[in-house]
Amino acid sequence: MEFIIALIIIIVLLLILGVSPGLIMGGVLGLIELLLLFMTGFFIVSVVLLLIAKPVKAKFLRIYISEVVGTFAIYRIDGEEYRNTFPAEIMFVDKIYHEGRTYSARFRKLGKKHLLFDWYSYIVIGVGLPVSALLAGGLGWFLLNLFIG
Secondary structure, eight states: OHHHHHHHHHHHHHHHTTOOHHHHHHHHHHHHHHHHHHHHHHHHHHHHHHHHSEEEEEEEEEEEEETTTEEEEEEEETTEEEEOSSOOOSTTHHHHOOTTOEEEEEEEEETTEEEEEOHHHHHHHHHHHHHHHHHHHHHHHHHHHHHTO
């Protein structure tokens, strides 16, 4: 909420200083494009990390809810508990996760840290990468035609 209020104040100040609304809109769209490019990069890195992780069998134990970090699925692999890399979908937790069930996952230990991708992570990456890439490409094409064409 504070971000939206700050954005409105900045836009009003820019209008008072005489910046054209078209230039302000172009700047906002440019920031959105930058965020979409970062999001696409994030999903590309996630695919690479998913590919270097090794397939394992992971037993789902519970959902861990933290007010600061988020909600994560906890799995047991080789007698140790590990937190999933991607946050869990809390709205449909009873439909997605079943306590005591063993799932195929991908796991890689990196010193004290680890990467654990469950089947829900596959869906997030599989949907997130093409959607963010298409949106970034579409908005980029629009901005190029707007400012160059």
